[in-house]
Amino acid sequence: MATIIRMPEIAAGTGVAAVQTWLVAVGDEVAKGQPIAEIETEKAVVEYEAEEAGVVAALLIAEGESTSVGSSIAVLGAPGESADEAIAAAGALNARSRPVDGAQDEKMPEATPPQQTRSADAAQAGTQTGVAASVDLEPGDGSAGARSSQARIFATPLVRRLAREREIDLATIEGTGPNGRIVRRDLDGAPAVSEAAEPAAAPVVASTDAPSTDIPHTGMRRAIARRLTESKTTVPHFYLVAHCRVDALLELRRQINAADVGKVSVNDLVVKAVAAALREVPEANAIWTPDATRRFSSVDIAVAVSVDGGLLTPVVRGVDRMPLSELSATVRDLADRARAGRIKQHELEGGSFSVSNLGMYGISEFSAILNPPQAGILAVGVAEKRPVVGADDTIEVATMMTVTLSADHRVLDGALAAQWLAAFQRRIENPVSILI
Template structure:
């Protein structure tokens, strides 16, 4: 049976993408792992690999097509012995015009297309089990019963990955619609109030000179996610001033010693380490909201906001509490550089329970950051500036003071716990040598 190749979701927030370039043509033979196309997601341009073997029977979406919805058929893959004549008329419909919701509903509700059973095709309860030739061969080699395997391909088709992950004698997992496994939350009972639409705004500026800027995928995603965050996450804010003089002196000493290794630590590197260690000292705050439960993480995975053309990335430094300052510095430079070049893989900007947004280098004294779901908190960092302070002896002195604001999801972290977390961050930064103990 010809298999539809669907537009993949190459990032957690991707709803549509641009099919930038085909790397195969009709008639080409492909195997699992071969590159099929380059797809521009809401975050970057990524390569799309084949998950099965066969021949490209028909390309449904030409390269350069924009706004192709996830799960829309973009090509048809033929098995051995099949030809282009086996491709149904339904596959010739313009793929880009199919809404994502309709494509998902069809994938859930439509029965598998009828086809003449291949002689070697296995059956269950008298009905053919749809599996790729490669999946059949691997199943035979591993001694697996295809009837006990649930397929993850189009219309429940069993593909290579299903067979490789199955265990001999394993019972079949209950089949579940694709949309159910995505964890999508049910629609709210009442729609949130919307602002004026494009036509209304354009009418306000009739007679004025202006330029319309087309939204790219990243800007659309940033707008949607942050609007959702402000509408659905009950934010509250905690503010502290942190004296940096001890840190700046310690940093200067370390950088002199690290010159030979080509390492130069930034204040942001210390902030990352301080936050990672604080999450360990306040473990109940190292958590995320998961719809109907809270998930507490064991390790400190800290995201850091990076501004890029047209939007922002939040790459995640995993196990940050276990890494040295120089390792964090090197990793952060690499992630930030590849973020600006659009070269980050999805696993590098997904996850974490906590994030940092630092605008101090832009001269911002303080600000309130929006939580990046599903994170439980985000620290907004301002510039370090000279200010008069009253010392412990009551004497007036001058110190370098940095203002920070912790935005907290009240569903995950209560006020006292948030205060405990922020106090730990402050203590780490004002006593930087403790972070190396």
């Protein structure tokens, strides 16, 4: 029996996603649980696995094309079922699932003989792209009726909506999708109608000797802007600063790396100390929810990773139970895949606490913005030589590292946050305790 594959809701609250890469082609047999597509969200690329077994009868959107969550993106047929039979059966399923009140839903094409479904050129284009050129499931997404009413501008409803929001004239865009269809990526960098038609309408702010270039916002940049604006305006931040002496920490790291059991970074030791402090002060291992403060039994910590065009915070699970060598390898793997754009959505979710380290850039001290719904983030500065007052009131040189705790006051009161930061400082200044 035919199965309709719909765009999944990869992340909570996501209304739109894109197929970055199809991992199967028309005619391939698919097993349940087999990855069939890489779905792109604002921050990650996620492998989507088939929920049923079958044979790929049609791929309904092109690589790089966006559509709304719940829209049909592919059709699986039963073994021995032809593509036309599967598409027809899927159309019947789709018709039965439409709302009783007559609200418009997707349209499945009727099965027609292969020679009537597409011209030779269209068939060739469909074969080259791996997308069924004769199959259009979304109303107005380039079907014959929609094309004639839109002056032969081939674009999906999502692209038309984005074009309206950005004031982009689709007639000026050259589509790179199948058969010249305009897809989401074609809108990046396109000028708004008001910018093209009325360049003199806005006052010129920059001087004539200071030319500028507008860099279009990426999905990641928009997501960062939205989440951090939400955090800064809705979460009551407060900040605590500690100056940690790290000579013993650096010596421990030197000894570990000299043993040639895998390279360990200062940041690995910081993350491990954060986990130990959360074990010591479990009240801090919590987040705010509308109905309760949710306290966790496992210590899951997000580690900030700088990537092209933004920042990702993959989460390391069970840091408190993880050997240091395993933690180091896990953080390195997550960071490498984050920079390569291969991180999974579930690896960006969860955790109660984050670590953001700018020490490698020579930054002495900074304050970080909380990553909701997490209740704490530790901003870590560079380890550097500074004059300090010794036990006998003499001035000596020590290697110091300044850390700043940003805390959600709804979860952590000042005294509790101070208790946690003191626990962290004890661990970082007596690093053998990190390994116990």
